Amino acid sequence: MNNLRLREEDLMNNPTTRVIVTLCTDTSSSMAAVEGDDIVYTGKTVYKDGKTWNVVTGGSTRIDELNKGMKLLRKTLEENDVAKYSAELCLVKFADSAECVLDFASLERQKQFPELVADGMTHMGEGVNLALDKIEEAIAQCEKVGVDYFTPWLVIMTDGQPNGSSAELARAEARIRKMVEAKKLIVLPIAIGNEADQSALAKLSPDRAPVKLRGLRFKQFFEWLSKSIERTSNSMPGEIIPLDTEGIFNVNGWGEL
Amino acid sequence: MWKSATYAVRGRGHVRDDVPCQDKVHEIRQNGVSAIVLADGAGSAKYSHFGAEAVARCMGSLLTECFDSLIENENAAQVREKIISALTQELELLSAELGCECKELASTLLFAAIKDERIFIGHLGDGVIGYVKNGELKVISKPENGERSNITFFVTSENAVQRLKIMKGAAADVSGIVMMSDGSAESLYDKRENLLSPALKRMLEWLSVVREGSLHETVRDSFNGVVVNATMDDCSVAMLARSEEADMLDRFGTDGCADFFGISSKDRRKEKRVKRYMQLIELYGQGLSLKEISARVHLSPKYTKRHLKRLRQIGIIGVAMRAKE
Numbered sequence: 066m067n068n069l070r071l072r073e074e075d076l077m078n079n080p081t082t083r084v085i086v087t088l089c090t091d092t093s094s095s096m097a098a099v100e101g102d103d104i105v106y107t108g109k110t111v112y113k114d115g116k117t118w119n120v121v122t123g124g125s126t127r128i129d130e131l132n133k134g135m136k137l138l139r140k141t142l143e144e145n146d147v148a149k150y151s152a153e154l155c156l157v158k159f160a161d162s163a164e165c166v167l168d169f170a171s172l173e174r175q176k177q178f179p180e181l182v183a184d185g186m187t188h189m190g191e192g193v194n195l196a197l198d199k200i201e202e203a204i205a206q207c208e209k210v211g212v213d214y215f216t217p218w219l220v221i222m223t224d225g226q227p228n229g230s231s232a233e234l235a236r237a238e239a240r241i242r243k244m245v246e247a248k249k250l251i252v253l254p255i256a257i258g259n260e261a262d263q264s265a266l267a268k269l270s271p272d273r274a275p276v277k278l279r280g281l282r283f284k285q286f287f288e289w290l291s292k293s294i295e296r297t298s299n300s301m302p303g304e305i306i307p308l309d310t311e312g313i314f315n316v317n318g319w320g321e322l
Numbered sequence: 323m324w325k326s327a328t329y330a331v332r333g334r335g336h337v338r339d340d341v342p343c344q345d346k347v348h349e350i351r352q353n354g355v356s357a358i359v360l361a362d363g364a365g366s367a368k369y370s371h372f373g374a375e376a377v378a379r380c381m382g383s384l385l386t387e388c389f390d391s392l393i394e395n396e397n398a399a400q401v402r403e404k405i406i407s408a409l410t411q412e413l414e415l416l417s418a419e420l421g422c423e424c425k426e427l428a429s430t431l432l433f434a435a436i437k438d439e440r441i442f443i444g445h446l447g448d449g450v451i452g453y454v455k456n457g458e459l460k461v462i463s464k465p466e467n468g469e470r471s472n473i474t475f476f477v478t479s480e481n482a483v484q485r486l487k488i489m490k491g492a493a494a495d496v497s498g499i500v501m502m503s504d505g506s507a508e509s510l511y512d513k514r515e516n517l518l519s520p521a522l523k524r525m526l527e528w529l530s531v532v533r534e535g536s537l538h539e540t541v542r543d544s545f546n547g548v549v550v551n552a553t554m555d556d557c558s559v560a561m562l563a564r565s566e567e568a569d570m571l572d573r574f575g576t577d578g579c580a581d582f583f584g585i586s587s588k589d590r591r592k593e594k595r596v597k598r599y600m601q602l603i604e605l606y607g608q609g610l611s612l613k614e615i616s617a618r619v620h621l622s623p624k625y626t627k628r629h630l631k632r633l634r635q636i637g638i639i640g641v642a643m644r645a646k647e
Contacts, residue, residue: 071544075521076552077512211514213467248473299554300335 080210081150084297085169085203085217086290089196090131091257092158095225096183098258099124100281114186115228116260125281127224127257128183134283135178141291143172148291151298155199159192159229160185169203188229193221193237193269200250215297216251220290224257227265238268245271255286323565324356324436325534327525328558329541333505335554342371344429345503345558348378352386357435358560359385362449362503364428364476369420373413373427377477380412381405385435385442393442393490402486405444409477428476431486432463432501434562439493446486448474448504450511452518456495459523461516463487465504474504498526498563505555506545522561528582529563531570536635571600583632602629606639 094113101124109120135156142148149172156167158181166179200217207214219241227234244250254266254275266275278286332343344363351357361377363370384405385392395401409431410424417424430447445451448465466485467474475485500522502510510519529537541559549557570579579596580587589595598619605615616626633639 070540071519071521071548073548075519076509076548077517077519079508079511079513213513 080212081147081298083203083207083212083214084148084152084294085155085200085207085214086152086294087155087157087196087200087217087219088135089157089159089192089219089221090181091187091189091192091223091225092128092160092181092183093185093187093225094160094183095187095258095260096128096131096181097126098224099126100258101125114225116225126183127281127283128181130281130283131222132178132180134287137284138287138291139172139178141288142294145291145295145298148295148298149173152294153203155196155203157192157196157199159188159195162188163191163195165195165199169199169206186228187223187225188233189221189223189227189265189269190231190234190237191229193219194233194240196221197237197240197244204249215300216248218251218253220253220255221266221269222255222257223266224261226260226262234265241269242271253290324351324562325529325565326351326356326358326560326562327529327534327537327541328358328360328560329538329545330503330556330558331542331545331550333550333554333556336556338554343556344371344374345505345556346371346374346378346429347558347560348382349560350382350386353389353437355386355389355435355437356562357382357385357433358499358501358562360432360449360501360503360558360560361429361477362447362505362556362558364430367428368426369422370426370428372416372420373478374429376412376416376427377409377429377431380409381431381433381444384408385433389435389437389442393437393440398488399483401488402483405488406477406483406486413478425478428478430474430503431477432503432560434499434501434560436493436499436562441489441491441493441496441499443489443499444486446475446477446482448507449502450507450518451499451501452522453496453500454498454523454526457497459518459520459526461511461518462489464516465507465511465513493564496564497530497566498523498561500526500559500561502560503556503558505553505557506549506559508555509549509552510559526561526563527574529561530566531573533639539635570603571596599629599633602626603633603639606630606633 095116099121104121104124107120107122111118111120142152152172153169155169156178157163157165196219200219241250241252245252252270252273254270256263256266256275256277263275326349328347328349330343330345330347336343346361348359359378359381361374363374392401413424413427417427430449432449432451433444435442443451443462445463448467450461450465451463452459452461479485510522545557576593576596577587580592583599585592585595601619605618612623612626616623619626
């Protein structure tokens with residue numbers, strides 16, 4: 066056999082194309098809402114996040130299921146040979162204010178997702194603007210170091226109505242509209258529970274209607290998100306990734322990435 | 323004279339999804355023109371494998387039939403317009419035949435053609451084109467992507483005429499040209515440093531001295547075994563090398579020849595074995611019989627035959643080799 070054949074050492078070392086995903090999630094008091102077949106009403110009520118709530122025992126809270134789902138997302142991505150080098154995740158929460166609780170970094174260097182706690186109002190505009198700032202920083206960094214990246218994703222999850230600054234919300238809507246039209250951003254809007262303002266979410270997602278999570282199926286949602294990230298990491302230029310969301314959402318309003 | 327070698331292989335992603343290879347390559351020699359063309363069908367376009375094939379063949383014909391008029395026209399815009407117009411017409415005929423829209427036949431385009439020591443090169447979309455000039459491998463044309471790696475420009479794009487890059491020049495100091503699709507570029511082109519793998523220069527040098535077609539097995543095995551594993555995408559390459567009547571030992575040295583003949587670098591009899599192969603090449607070129615060659619090299623006919631078979635497989639036998647003094 067002649068040794069003119071290419072060998073591993075002949076190959077150039079290009080960094081993996083990045084899949085940039087920002088989770089922008091509501092951690093207002095209403096995310097402490099409990100759902101499940103085993104809930105028991107105590108007869109007491111409490112006023113939080115602009116609404117009156119029944120106090121119950123049993124069930125599971127939205128925020129608990131969200132935390133579990135995010136841990137699962139992280140775990141499954143770390144177990145995928147390509148996605149673990151390709152995926153870059155950022156977590157922004159919004160309640161009384163917006164905060165980036167986990168900034169972009171490669172999975173091997175990044176800390177685990179922190180436990181989120183439900184408390185406060187729903188300053189969604191502020192949260193989305195912060196998430197967009199983070200995405201723009203990540204893009205600039207990729208371009209600076211010469212690393213390719215797929216169109217970034219912004220996952221917005223909320224269970225209520227935005228009650229922060231309307232100016233911030235309008236600014237977020239305008240920024241998203243501009244980026245989506247220029248094909249620089251993909252928005253995945255998720256409504257949690259029956260109180261979520263889907264019309265507000267719709268304004269933050271010009272080309273993809275919001276979908277409502279079935280019950281507390283965060284685990285299923287994050288499994289699907291993980292598979293979608295893995296699929297994108299392994300995709301070819303121009304490939305369309307179909308989104309199989311059956312059973313996770315009440316209405317399959319999404320087609321493909 | 324220029325020799326060509328081309329290869330395209332379906333990527334792991336398309337094998338997984340049972341989609342045809344969308345990379346197409348074409349080589350043609352006609353009317354004094356030697357040309358290679360490579361077209362990479364758009365991933366999202368349903369019939370892009372047909373489109374890429376049509377673009378590659380049409381461009382090959384255009385280059386061999388209109389080389390002079392294209393290269394002598396100083397109005398680059400007109401030349402780009404003529405090329406895109408010809409390809410668009412071809413795709414419109416095909417789209418009518420298939421009952422689809424033209425955009426479903428989208429592909430990129432890379433080409434290189436040489437005639438009378440004049441080179442004409444073109445590039446639209448991603449993929450890379452390089453050449454060896456004065457012994458140095460350089461990039462002539464980098465990939466052109468949109469703002470993100472999964473977006474590029476195609477023959478069917480609205481601004482295809484503006485996006486098509488064309489270059490021409492003298493071939494005097496050029497000994498080889500190589501082009502590849504973005505799938506191959508994942509592992510054969512350093513995007514940050516804008517450098518091509520030196521292994522490509524090695525392949526071009528050997529292509530220049532061996533019989534055309536004999537490098538196919540090497541290129542095939544390289545791509546199927548190594549390049550295709552570095553990406554999910556289809557991988558393709560096309561090369562043109564200036565034919566040389568060369569003394570291999572002078573050209574590549576003992577170690578280079580040993581590498582080519584498949585002799586281990588640790589073999590203590592490496593030099594002797596290389597010299598024996600060189601002697602066999604010379605004696606074979608003199609038209610001697612197997613018995614006569616065996617006697618001259620002091621080997622049994624059985625082993626002589628085995629060595630000659632090896633040389634035939636590599637493709638050395640059949641090329642006119644100047645005897646070493």
